[in-house]
Amino acid sequence: MQTIPTIDISPLRATNHPDRAEVVQQILAACTEIGFLSITGTGIPTEQVDSVRACVRAIFGIPEPRKWEQAITRDNYRGYIPFGFFTPNDGSGTADKYEGYKLHHEIAPDDPVINDCALYGPNLWPVEHPEARDIMLGYWAQLDLVAHDLLGALAEGLDLPPAELQAPFDKPLTNMTLLHYPPQGDDDDGYGIHPHKDTDALTIIAPDPVGGLEVQTRDGGWITPDCPPGGFVVNIGDMLELWSGGRLVSTPHRVVNKSGKERYSFPYFAVPRHDTVVTPLLPPQPGFVRPSVHCGHWSAEVWRTNWPDEGATENTPELGTLLS
Numbered sequence: 386m387q388t389i390p391t392i393d394i395s396p397l398r399a400t401n402h403p404d405r406a407e408v409v410q411q412i413l414a415a416c417t418e419i420g421f422l423s424i425t426g427t428g429i430p431t432e433q434v435d436s437v438r439a440c441v442r443a444i445f446g447i448p449e450p451r452k453w454e455q456a457i458t459r460d461n462y463r464g465y466i467p468f469g470f471f472t473p474n475d476g477s478g479t480a481d482k483y484e485g486y487k488l489h490h491e492i493a494p495d496d497p498v499i500n501d502c503a504l505y506g507p508n509l510w511p512v513e514h515p516e517a518r519d520i521m522l523g524y525w526a527q528l529d530l531v532a533h534d535l536l537g538a539l540a541e542g543l544d545l546p547p548a549e550l551q552a553p554f555d556k557p558l559t560n561m562t563l564l565h566y567p568p569q570g571d572d573d574d575g576y577g578i579h580p581h582k583d584t585d586a587l588t589i590i591a592p593d594p595v596g597g598l599e600v601q602t603r604d605g606g607w608i609t610p611d612c613p614p615g616g617f618v619v620n621i622g623d624m625l626e627l628w629s630g631g632r633l634v635s636t637p638h639r640v641v642n643k644s645g646k647e648r649y650s651f652p653y654f655a656v657p658r659h660d661t662v663v664t665p666l667l668p669p670q671p672g673f674v675r676p677s678v679h680c681g682h683w684s685a686e687v688w689r690t691n692w693p694d695e696g697a698t699e700n701t702p703e704l705g706t707l708l709s
């Protein structure tokens with residue numbers, strides 16, 4: 386498959402829909418062959434996505450000094466990520482051309498899960514935009530449902546017990562990055578986001594109509610997902626690749642914003658509960674040899690190694706790289 390299919394997933398929401406088996410097979414084919422699909426029929430109103438995009442735009446419009454005062458810290462990977470903060474660990478030294486705002490699955494300050502894993506907690510909502518909390522959490526709840534349906538479909542397609550891929554997402558380490566990519570000049574050969582694989586289980590994105598997301602095909606070319614208005618782009622991350630023993634593929638992608646316009650994006654990264662150990666649930670495909678991954682440890686390493694002066698150690702899981 387050298388193209389990204391568009392699949393109407395509405396049959397997944399109705400129990401015993403006559404088209405369910407067919408949709409499951411379409412999703413499975415997309416996730417095994419190219420690792421990306423566009424989806425429609427999610428039930429998420431376009432107006433809701435529009436209000437999220439307006440909210441994201443407003444957050445990045447907060448005056449620079451105030452954004453910095455609400456920035457991520459080493460202990461808390463929540464809040465503002467300054468432009469150019471992340472430099473890929475490939476030695477190129479060229480920073481990605483975006484600013485971000487990091488959100489995680491919202492947890493009340495007295496939730497006991499915080500005692501088990503220090504990564505949990507309430508988000509740092511921007512003081513200047515008190516409406517952001519309801520807007521983002523309302524959207525988040527919708528995406529939780531979409532992710533649940535997709536995980537159920539993938540379990541069915543892989544002949545796993547129905548809830549096998551859904552159960553680990555109770556109190557998940559799911560997170561979202563709000564992203565602002567200024568336009569890049571025609572002669573700018575850098576990236577909005579450098580080529581990478583996602584390290585999560587699966588990612589859901591409402592594409593910005595200005596474009597800019599590019600996906601690598603198996604033959605090494607780059608294509609743009611063709612996503613209808615109101616649809617979402619979904620991709621498989623390293624964790625589902627590992628769970629599936631290499632059947633579902635985590636595919637490299639990148640962002641280049643040559644639209645001449647500001648680009649806003651807010652990917653939702655589905656990550657299991659902290660104590661989940663991701664290991665193949667099916668006999669691995671020939672040549673697929675990967676260590677199991679403990680989600681809490683893995684997430685802590687992502688938080689740590691994103692810091693510019695921190696690097697991977699021998700205990701850092703090999704996720705998200707283009708090496709494998």
Ligand SMILES: O=C(O)CCC(=O)C(=O)O
Pocket residue numbers: 562564578583590598638639640650651652
């Ligand atoms: O902004 C986008 O469309 C994609 C962002 C992305 O790939 C990521 O944050 O992992």
Ligand SMILES: [Fe+2]
Pocket residue numbers: 581582583638
């Ligand atoms: Fe990504």
